[in-house]
Amino acid sequence: MLTTARPLQWVKNLLVFLPLLFAVDLVWEPGNLATLLPYIPRLAGLFAAFCALSSAIYILNDLADREADGRHPTKRARPIASGLLPGWLAISTMTTLAAAGMLALYAITAPALELPLIGGIYLLANVGYSLRLKRVALVDVMIVAGGYVLRAVAGAVAVGAAPSPWLYAVTAAGALFIVIGRRYAEARLAGEDPEAQRATLSHYAPPLGGQLLILSATAALVSYALYAVEADNLPENNTMLLTVPLVIFGLFRYLYLLNHSRDAESPELLMLKDVPLLLAIGAWMVVAGAVLVLN
Incomplete structure (x- = not known):
């Protein structure tokens, strides 16, 4: 049962913590980390709720x-x-997990219903995906990427911050890049009969798969660079641009792995096992934290 629940996939649910970055100087102050602490238990509960919902799916x-x-x-x-x-x-386990996840969402911000509504949309979209829409090319990747965005929006609701347009743009572009990359890698590794493994898989082989991958990578980089410059709550001296080279390296490294790694079908494995990618993520966290705290 634990294997079927996919605990390695739970790393995606860490996206619920992302809005804390976008809410800097809005709901917490980088110079006073005590203002951050009240949100950690709430987001931890949200993380657990999405683990239950995603495992049910x-x-x-x-x-x-x-x-x-x-x-x-x-x-x-x-x-x-x-x-x-x-x-x-x-x-029976699927039903229990779905019910537990929805109850947890309600408990986090009760009596407000925003989080249960987001959870309901997430469940409905993914039920539709599992039963039919995963067989429709392009729609399938958009639904999976939409699940990433819903996690981020739920995190914003949980901390009481109005969802930033930059939150939508960066998360959506990055999610599309990851999801399309996974399909591209699956098509590369599938052999001569990709549709025997996934109905839409042949559509994500080159040339279309490569074109979609380039477009999504470009969108992810441009949206993040614009966020680093244009977001109102970031330092006015544009020092957040120091993180852009790390994002570029992360995108390049992921593209490299998609074309060379046997684990490319599982983005969560790439993120947990590839040392250069882990170092890039860690360096981004250090540099972004330093920029926010020192400015």
Whole structure:
């Protein structure tokens, strides 16, 4: 059951903490970290809630895909596809996780209903994806990327900050880059019959897959660079631009891995296992933190 819940995928839910960066000098002061502390337990609860919701969706997806997964060289070992996990147990666990996640969302900002509404949209979109929309090219990647944006918006609601347009732009562009990159890598590694593994996979092979990847990478870089310059709550001396080279290296490194790594089908593995990429992320956190605190 734990394998089916995909704990490695929970790294995506760390996006709920991203709005704290965009809310600097709005809900917390970089020179007074005590103003940051009240939001950590609330965001930790939000992270746990999205872990429950996303795991429920992964179980549903495995139930819907068990025949296709059975033909995949690695996915056929998944507990549901292999028959190790009974269907009735998977369904009951899925229902429990979804209910627990929604209740947790309500508890975080009760009696306000914004977070349960976001959670409901997330569930409905992903149920539609699992049952039908994942077979529609382009729509499938937009729904998955939309899940990233919903996580970020939920984080903004949880800390009581109005969602910044830069939050939408940077998160959406970065999410599209990651999701399209995954499809591109899957198509590269799928062999001669990619549609046996995923209905839309052949659409993300070159040339279209490469073109979409370049467009999404460019959008991610441009939106972040504009954020570093134009966001009202960042230092007026534009020192946040010091983080842009680190973002460029991260994008380049991810593109390299998409074309050379056997783990490219799993972005979470790339982010957890690749040392240069981890160093780039860590350096970005250090430099961005220093810019905010010292200015």
